[in-house]
Amino acid sequence: MPGAPHPFDAALRLTAIGDAGDGRFAGHTSLAYANMIGPFGGITAAALLNAVLLHPARLGDPLALTLNYAGPVADGAFEIAARTARTNRSTQHWTVALTQGGETAATATAITATRRTTWSATDIACPDVPPADDVPPAAGMKRVAWTGNYDLRFVDGAFPELSGDEHRSSASRLWVRDLPPRPLDFAALTALCDIFFPRIYLRRRRFTPAGTVSMTVYFHADRALLAAQGSEPVLAAARAQHFGSGYFDQSAEVWSRDRVLLATSHQIVYYKD
């Protein structure tokens, strides 16, 4: 008899509405992935990607995803509609939306692609950090349920005391994996790209209402690389680029245990002064 599903899989569960080829799915938010208000943005991004992954017409694996957080997602049921905008020989373009009661709460575009082996090179350096086993796990943040589903091991840039002077750096580097451990796949990698608390907390050392407005993920990993990673921790790094007029942007990378680049990700985040 199979055990209960992993909380991540339970949170991502979608049921086709009508014909599967219509690309309409019913889902439900998960309290296990609740943020301070509404769900963790990473789980929402993973849910929209999952609608593409479940679509019977899908070609290839995720190459790029842009997720726009258009409005609050209320606890409860939602619907996701994924449709192909265009299918080419080796790429497929998707538009996706999450609605609740007919109102759009998130929009996305995704590109799936068949990949083939080519010349390869990584021009950015993997952070030089100790292995995950040598870094102690962070204590969970009680007010934020979703952090309980991750083993977070900060090398630097841990959640700061929200008091004191401005800090020079907006960077964090951490080892992270799902709790309980779960083999890495495209949906989990997507969620991990949003694992970073708002950079403004690190930089200003004060509580500031903040929330991601748009996130983009570029998938460098293929299935073989994800399979090789298994359920080991990945190395995640993020830093802000510019804060101004109520928004900052952030760039991030996720590396495998063996220091192979799995994904790069960028986001723009609202903050209040």
Added chain:
Amino acid sequence: MPGAPHPFDAALRLTAIGDAGDGRFAGHTSLAYANMIGPFGGITAAALLNAVLLHPARLGDPLALTLNYAGPVADGAFEIAARTARTNRSTQHWTVALTQGGETAATATAITATRRTTWSATDIACPDVPPADDVPPAAGMKRVAWTGNYDLRFVDGAFPELSGDEHRSSASRLWVRDLPPRPLDFAALTALCDIFFPRIYLRRRRFTPAGTVSMTVYFHADRALLAAQGSEPVLAAARAQHFGSGYFDQSAEVWSRDRVLLATSHQIVYYKD
């Protein structure tokens, strides 16, 4: 009597189809912005943004744009449809598509926002380069019409000889402005984010079919900053992050003459081995 419009404005010209509030516009490709095949990606991105800018229901100015190049754009007429997915108090979410003969050639999501003055900081360093006047203009590339509409002054990472050994760096830094000079606006800034030839040319020093699949722009500039820039050159910098399995990603920044960050941008690019 007014003179002929700037070629950029001519290329961006859109005519409302039916009621302006429907968000449907007719446009036409411009040979002045032709690339080797089809139009320069930057002009296509600017055209889709322009449909949002012309929409009578628009709230605020551009904050984020993701442009997906779904298929070739043929020389000739096209239609762009922009619709609001959601309007909030200070942000508005848009979905946009460019079609030709009913087939989708590009999709986009855009976010417009009203900005307000807040605490501000730039965490990345502006490249330390000589002023534009001290850098000689590059010769135009004859096979690529659109480059004739830009004054390109490479500090480093100019278009390389496509022969010889692999090169270590995929980075370019250049001063650039429209030709003839034209005051910077959101559409022109969008096009400038795609000014960089494929990084794989720099890295491998051989001709490789390549094309942008998806580009994201985060707008840090507001109208006042754009107005202060006028038609002076901007400083643009880009570099690749990872090449593999037929795609590489690139990150870029555009800085004002006064070294203020105007936009950050990222893209994922197809290449053939």
